[in-house]
Amino acid sequence: MRALVSRINRELAATPRPSLALKSLGSRFSHHHHDSPTKKEKKSSYILGPDLPDIWSPPRSTPPCPPPSQTPDEIRSGIVKEVYQMKESISKVPGLAVVLVGQRRDSQTYVRHKIKACQEVGIRSLTAELPDDCPEDEVVNTVSSFNEDPSIHGILVQLPLPQHMNEEKLLNAVSLEKDVDGFHPLNMGNLALRDREPLFIPCAAKACIELLLRSGVDLKGKNVAVIGRSKVVGLPLSLLLQRHHATVSIIHAFTKNPEDITRGADIVISAAGVANLVRGSWLKKGTIVIDVGTNPIEDPSSEHGYYLSGDVCYEEALQVVSAITPVPGGVGPVTIAVLLSNTLDSAKRAYGLS
Amino acid sequence: MRALVSRINRELAATPRPSLALKSLGSRFSHHHHDSPTKKEKKSSYILGPDLPDIWSPPRSTPPCPPPSQTPDEIRSGIVKEVYQMKESISKVPGLAVVLVGQRRDSQTYVRHKIKACQEVGIRSLTAELPDDCPEDEVVNTVSSFNEDPSIHGILVQLPLPQHMNEEKLLNAVSLEKDVDGFHPLNMGNLALRDREPLFIPCAAKACIELLLRSGVDLKGKNVAVIGRSKVVGLPLSLLLQRHHATVSIIHAFTKNPEDITRGADIVISAAGVANLVRGSWLKKGTIVIDVGTNPIEDPSSEHGYYLSGDVCYEEALQVVSAITPVPGGVGPVTIAVLLSNTLDSAKRAYGLS
Numbered sequence: 001m002r003a004l005v006s007r008i009n010r011e012l013a014a015t016p017r018p019s020l021a022l023k024s025l026g027s028r029f030s031h032h033h034h035d036s037p038t039k040k041e042k043k044s045s046y047i048l049g050p051d052l053p054d055i056w057s058p059p060r061s062t063p064p065c066p067p068p069s070q071t072p073d074e075i076r077s078g079i080v081k082e083v084y085q086m087k088e089s090i091s092k093v094p095g096l097a098v099v100l101v102g103q104r105r106d107s108q109t110y111v112r113h114k115i116k117a118c119q120e121v122g123i124r125s126l127t128a129e130l131p132d133d134c135p136e137d138e139v140v141n142t143v144s145s146f147n148e149d150p151s152i153h154g155i156l157v158q159l160p161l162p163q164h165m166n167e168e169k170l171l172n173a174v175s176l177e178k179d180v181d182g183f184h185p186l187n188m189g190n191l192a193l194r195d196r197e198p199l200f201i202p203c204a205a206k207a208c209i210e211l212l213l214r215s216g217v218d219l220k221g222k223n224v225a226v227i228g229r230s231k232v233v234g235l236p237l238s239l240l241l242q243r244h245h246a247t248v249s250i251i252h253a254f255t256k257n258p259e260d261i262t263r264g265a266d267i268v269i270s271a272a273g274v275a276n277l278v279r280g281s282w283l284k285k286g287t288i289v290i291d292v293g294t295n296p297i298e299d300p301s302s303e304h305g306y307y308l309s310g311d312v313c314y315e316e317a318l319q320v321v322s323a324i325t326p327v328p329g330g331v332g333p334v335t336i337a338v339l340l341s342n343t344l345d346s347a348k349r350a351y352g353l354s
Numbered sequence: 355m356r357a358l359v360s361r362i363n364r365e366l367a368a369t370p371r372p373s374l375a376l377k378s379l380g381s382r383f384s385h386h387h388h389d390s391p392t393k394k395e396k397k398s399s400y401i402l403g404p405d406l407p408d409i410w411s412p413p414r415s416t417p418p419c420p421p422p423s424q425t426p427d428e429i430r431s432g433i434v435k436e437v438y439q440m441k442e443s444i445s446k447v448p449g450l451a452v453v454l455v456g457q458r459r460d461s462q463t464y465v466r467h468k469i470k471a472c473q474e475v476g477i478r479s480l481t482a483e484l485p486d487d488c489p490e491d492e493v494v495n496t497v498s499s500f501n502e503d504p505s506i507h508g509i510l511v512q513l514p515l516p517q518h519m520n521e522e523k524l525l526n527a528v529s530l531e532k533d534v535d536g537f538h539p540l541n542m543g544n545l546a547l548r549d550r551e552p553l554f555i556p557c558a559a560k561a562c563i564e565l566l567l568r569s570g571v572d573l574k575g576k577n578v579a580v581i582g583r584s585k586v587v588g589l590p591l592s593l594l595l596q597r598h599h600a601t602v603s604i605i606h607a608f609t610k611n612p613e614d615i616t617r618g619a620d621i622v623i624s625a626a627g628v629a630n631l632v633r634g635s636w637l638k639k640g641t642i643v644i645d646v647g648t649n650p651i652e653d654p655s656s657e658h659g660y661y662l663s664g665d666v667c668y669e670e671a672l673q674v675v676s677a678i679t680p681v682p683g684g685v686g687p688v689t690i691a692v693l694l695s696n697t698l699d700s701a702k703r704a705y706g707l708s
Contacts, residue, residue, distance in 0.1 A: 167549070168549060168550060184543070185540055185543030185544045185546075185547055185550060186539055186540050186543055187543070188542075188543035188546050188547055189538070189539030189540055189541070189542035189543030189544070189546065190539045190543070192539075192542050192543065192546050192589060192593070193539055193542055193585055193589070194583075194585075195521070195522060195585075196522060196539060220608050221608045221609065221610050223609075223610070223615075229548075229596060231546075231547055231548075231549075235546060235547070239546070242583060242604060242606075245606070245608040246608075247603070247604065247605060247606070247608070247609040247610070247612075247615070248603070248604055249601070249602070249603035249604075249615070250596060250601065250602055250603075251601060252596075252599070252601070254574050254575045254599040254600075254601070255575065255577075255601040256575050256577070256601070258601075260618065261577075261601070261603070261618075264614065264615075264618075
């Protein structure tokens, strides 16, 4: 059975589909509608969460169990439709430019996946590949030329950059309006400030929320443990969860007894980048687990010489959780779908389409 | 004894001095120096915390007990000296402009305190008072004129604004270089991103960290419960604590069983704005409490018809904690000292002084 699950997971890498592997159960799911809409709520948005006033009130009941999800497919088919409509109505399509510096195999693989995903939904894509030892200014110039190109609506500088390059400077070069990765400090600040809206939300963080919301999980009042605090996942995710009125605890490498925090969590989201960090004993019965980790583990017997493992000990977790995302095939495909969605949104904004 | 403590607290409002009321004890205090300095640590700063790589390692020991603190006096005397030096060397002093819209008595009181504090340290201050019903554009024009005035280095729009005004628009009008309140989204984003540095950190959040650091508390690895998530305190504080490698849980009005989280915390910082929200039973033995709440409680017998209460039930907490800040006289005076310090920093930046 263990071997089967792990084989299924590997196959899921190729066919990005069911994203919340449900280990259960009856449809105990119910929605809460305790709050009547107020004036302020009109500013609400699905991803950014409702704008609720802080009125202190007594605790609510325990978390429901989510129904299954087809999140990446749902998002992609929506994009295909909208790209088609854009082409029909104004003869334009969204364009994504990817800047890849150096020869890292994992980065090359990620970029290839992104480009392929663009092709599948009708988004035009362009890759600028630069050598490891090229001068920083050349990368800046490449980014600048994409900034000025009106057919490009999203620019993505693939991380990590070579050691000798200044990541801050290169990310700063990306125009705010094309920052589909959402790493610009102004986007991050507008994500943190609950009465504002960023132009873009970092893809993996948005993917986690998409997965939870589309699975019918009501985040308000849930205790969520976020493991990891990178700008790519943990930081924007913790900010986004707070906009959804979850109670967030952020665990990192300096946290003492992280398992004490995860054991109290209704939802555990791990993006630490450490294989098998989260054990079954870290989780309370019925919790929901989102595993963002994708850690390559050497394995001479597998096709590419390695396989991918999440941060969570999947076999152990399965005995405890109500739902968990597999690795690969869980958050990854949704993250790519969100990148496409961010690019589409950017193009719509550029062409004045609502 | 209770009456005495509460009288002492009220007197502290007038003479802003000892800020961490120590309810103990032997000098069990010790510093940790587990990490040898790395290249990256050179980018460190006192308030923003050391830039440490996320290397997962086993837990450390329990929190030490802090020595007493004279934080606001220390900060102010440093400012007096630097303002004097600035005047001597370049014949300039820092300038702070306060924009006050409407007639709220509490806002008028706060502004009066700030102006008085400026006078005491030699910072030039200017208040623009506008009527409650003035057009929004008039406030924008006032802010813009301060933006253009080279003798003004900090601009503060006193919140809350009258209901009919757009807070976002008016705060946006403040130039990034003069945003001494640190509410600009770019400042907030640069605070959130641990490899960047904001020009300003919101005063109350910075005050809490000043209090803890100057009291010798090592934040790394501590479990901190932050109650409240406003842009004024809770949000920037949770970001700043994470830069210091504390493990942060953010409690808000939608949190279920907040006492379960606070009971696990080595440090509890409350900025909810709810009098007596935090009871003694919420706190574990020996915890450190910072009370940012300043809630006016009607009291016909007192001079102004009200007295100020914190968020924490002080009498109950005293039985449990190792240290707690009183209200008034705790975080408040430090916050004002930090505002002066932010204004001085801005002036130094404007005049190219290091």
